[in-house]
Amino acid sequence: MRAPSASLVVVGNEVLSAKVVDENGPWLAERLHQLGVELRAISTVRDRVEEIVEAVRRERPRVGWVITSGGVGPTHDDVTVEAVAAALGRPVRRDQRLAEIYRVIHHRVRGVELPEAGLRMADVPEGTELAGDPTFPTLVCDGVVMLPGVPRFFRYQFDRFAPALGGEPFHLACVFISVVEDQIATALGAVAAAHPGAELGSYPRFDDADHAVKLTVESRSLTEVLSALEALLAVLPPGAVVRITRPGEAAPPG
Amino acid sequence: MRAPSASLVVVGNEVLSAKVVDENGPWLAERLHQLGVELRAISTVRDRVEEIVEAVRRERPRVGWVITSGGVGPTHDDVTVEAVAAALGRPVRRDQRLAEIYRVIHHRVRGVELPEAGLRMADVPEGTELAGDPTFPTLVCDGVVMLPGVPRFFRYQFDRFAPALGGEPFHLACVFISVVEDQIATALGAVAAAHPGAELGSYPRFDDADHAVKLTVESRSLTEVLSALEALLAVLPPGAVVRITRPGEAAPPG
Secondary structure (H helix, E strand, O other), X not given: OOOOEEXXXXXXXXXXXXXXXXXXXXXXXXXXXXXXXXXXEEEEEOOOHHHHHHHHHHHHXXXXXXXXXXXXXXXXXXXXXXXXXXXXXXXXXXXXXXXXXXXXXXXXXXXXXXXXXXXXXXXXEOOOEEEOOOOXXXXXXXXXXXXXXXXXXXXXXXXXXXXXXXXXXXXXXXXXXXXXXXXXXXXXXXXXXXXOOOEEEEEEOOOOOOOOEEEEEEEOOHHHHHHHHXXXXXXXXXXXXXXXXXXXXXXXXX | OOXXXXXXXXXXXXXXXXXXXXXXXXXXXXXXXXXXXXXXXXXXXXXXXXXXXXXXXXXXXXXXXEEEEOOOOOOOOOOHHHHHHHHHOOOEEEOHHHHHHHHXXXXXXXXXXXXXXXXXXXXXXOOOEEEOOOOOOEEEEOOXXXXXXXXXXXXXXXXXXXXXXXXXXXXXXXXXXXXXXXXXXXXXXXXXXXXXXXXXXXXXXXXXXXXXXXXXXXXOOHHHHHHHHHHHHHHOOOOOEEEEXXXXXXXXXX
């Protein structure tokens, strides 16, 4: 049973050179949060084997799941699968089940046989599990989930595999206040130190919203959230609270 | 003179837990590209000293500039400056010039004296340069540029410092084609191998655009771009090219 925590590795020269804006990171952060899987890092690296290998090797011991985005197509710059295999110390082998799946998809979509170059997409780390939808499977090996970079396919393959991630939901409380961070920094630090089981966040705004700062209290333990929330409300200056969102209530945007 | 390359470290529990979508990464990627500074990685990490230290230490030998986003405010979760100091092996010292700047800003904006907790923002790695706008300076130490997470301030402080980054512009050509990746993967790989001085990219689309794939050829050397572009056009199937954007022409979106 792997821990419900994850690290995302985005393989993308195109993101770093601003040719496209990464949509998969923000989408995955939101989805993992809903599922109660803690996202601990996002590493966007170039399409280079050694950089992907390093990121996967570095992140794998820290989290239950490493999720990669991109670099799984048939062209020369698609090196993610090769790099994941190297990071795991596994050889790359052609998976005949996967080759057949891609042949079927290609024939259905394009109406012609899949060229040999396209079969490169069936070369995966030995022992790779074909999870999720058997007609468009999610590739998983040793806790590394290799997803396509195209957002539509990324989301589809992630969602089909998501139940296996073993998430436990987070509980969240938000306190919207009218005073600025300087005035509550010391008190907030004391509450955070006294409640290590909850994560306290402080998000200032500099626009015309009804509040100056949004404070958040979050934990997988509801008791921890309620206890830290109570402590927080006790130290805020009188009249500072604009409104509160308690665990289970929908958090308004902002 | 530092190399015109950069790595961004985004310090942000709030990005990882999907409380906010990071705007600074995409903005910086675009801006660095315009400036001709190569962005090699984006690492989004939690607000934890040891994780920030590790990211800064890892990235610094690889690039001319490490840019951090966020974690420079006055609250308990603002630990970036402390972490950067640790990564550089420098002590944290209160900078009296910076303290005075923050006192002036605070008094002007809030009309009251800056509380003691706010002065924490003037504690920086010893030797930190106050660059850019002297009334709202950009903090730079040993090639690490420490920027605020609030997008408006991030952009302001970055742009005031940007001329010092030493960028050289990239040249880009785009070839929009009507055939799918499978059909050109082998040829594209051969062109890439024969032109190591240019970066070739392949970006498929799965919508109703006028092209199936956008191919890009990019380099700081115009000669390399033109030579790789010529080789690429020579190997594409007859009739595959929808249109071409040559270096210096505006690239249409998509």
